[in-house]
Amino acid sequence: MRPSSVFDRKLEMLDRAAHRAWLLERLRATVAAAYEKAPAVRRALDGAGLRPADVRSLDDLLRIPVTRKDALASLQAADPPWAGLLVGGRLQRIHASPGPTFVPQGSADDYWRFRMAFAAAGFRAGDIVVDTLSYHLTPGGFMLDAGLRSLGCVVIPAGTGSTDLQVTVASHVRATGYAGTPSFLRTLLHRGRELNLPLSIEVAFATAEMLPESLRSELETGFNIRVLQGYATADLGVLAYECPEKNGMHLQPECIVEILDLETGKPAAPGEAGHVVGTTFDADYPLLRFATGDVSAFAAEAGPCPCGRTAPKLKGLLGRVGDAIKVRGMFVRASMIEEAMKGFPAVARFQAVVTREEHHDRLEYTVELAQGTSLDAAKLSEALREAVKIRGEVRIGSVPPGAPRLDDRRVWK
Ligand SMILES: [Zn+2]
Structure with a gap:
């Protein structure tokens, strides 16, 4: 089966203390820039009695008010278009997602930080990859697209639907990779057999829906495809991704992920379920303590992961806040x-x-x-x-x- 690789040995394998120092530096710079240029961030920090200079350790992150995803639509409606959260002015695209909420795509090449996740899943430069998340208004297709291209992959912007055409294209150009939901990968593979158009996919990145182990094992043993998954949201990009150990998803090291107790809002202990809250450091549109509405838990740690990555792991998606x-x-x-x-x-x-x-x-x-x-x-x-x-x-x-x-x-x- 296709080997996995590490994209950024320095960052993905950085020891915990050095990584916390790295994150603190990013956090301090981001808070300072957002306080200066994003009126909503300035209001929130002023309301909490917090100045950028007060952020001296990662624990000070807890003093920054949480912004909930379910409040974002009304915040954007009250202060269009970006609710006073935009820091830089250079956007590549504007996306919309149900809600409706609007998602700016800033100027960074791999804006949603997917490249490490794809490398971990075994993708490499030269792979021809069918990207089957939607490119229509919602950011999903572009999220994967940007990560794949930054790794040197060639992308087929397939989007959703048109199963037979997707099979024809993937077979004709001998696509080696797949990115999208695992259920649609299964559909394509079975349709390829029915149409007598065999697919040469060796590696798949599954996201946007649950990946049951029964389905993973069918794809791996029935079609000889390495299937690893990642967890991402439209607003924050990828937050965690699997390594070959497949026992949880390492946190993406360029952002901060918190799990907050559903009752108290305080950090949950490892193994305890709670609200996933992400902080990103993009120069154009950073989000500070953005609450996703998803429920997850940090996996309890038995020791360093054999893959060499040092980041803690999420157990995977356990549900939505509210249910x-x-x-x-x-x-x-x-x-x-x-x-x-x-x-x-x-x-x-x-x-x-x-x-x-x-x-x-x-x-x-x-x-x-x-x-x-x-x-x-x-x-x-x-x-x-x-x-x-x-x-x-x-x-x-x-x-x-x-x-x-x-x-x-x-x-x-
Ligand atoms: Zn690992």
Whole structure:
């Protein structure tokens, strides 16, 4: 299988203390420039009583207010077009993403910092790569495109759709690489076999959706393709990427990633799930403590990674903020409950409600049964406890259509 490589040995393998010093220098320069040129940053820092000169260690990052992705649309609407966050004036492109929010592409060559991620995945100069994220308004296609070209790859700007044409092109030019969602890669490979147009793809970078291990193993063993993945957002670019160890994604070393406890907003301990918050240092459009809305966790570390990279790892995407809450210290998601409910076909609708009584979290499930069915409530209760790791009460009753599956009604006083 295609070997992986390290793009920037100096930075990717820098020891932790030296890397923190490097990041602090970038942070100080970025805060100073943003305070000078981005009115929204100046307001936020003034509001927090923080001057650029006060940023003396990486811990001072915690004093900078967080900007939430779900607030960005209204901030941009109130102060068009860039909500007072733009620092430099040299843009290459302007993108839009659902929300709607607008995403400027600054002047840097590999603006979203993907080159290290592609090298780790085994891409190299001369690869001909099918880039299948959309190039239409949204930045996805261009994000991958810029990283690939900075590595010396040749890009086929395929975008989404037109499966047969993509297979024809990739087969004709003997494409060796693929970048995009893993499910579409599978579609292309199977279609290639059906059309008797074999594809010569050796290496793939998967992003923008979950990569189940069953799918990875089908692509690796069935088609002999190395498949590694990365985590990126439209606003921040790539934040983490896998190395050949495949047990988590190393943080991209040119940015700062924090995981913040969903309740307290304070840094979460390794292994604890929390809100992914990123800080980038682009000269045109840096983002300071931008909260993505995604939930992840730092992987617990057993020792240095055999690949030689020194950056900590993210466990991968665990969900979205809003569908995940912490109950009695445990992380509960609606999807976990739904999975357990699937084993009980009598359940037509359900709702889990969390309340707080006498400083104790209380979890109650209301389940509405399909007509003419019955349910062993104790058995369901046991299955739910198994799924979410905490005990809740099951009540049979009625659930209004469209009710949130997991409703947090706790009031914090
Ligand atoms: Zn590694």
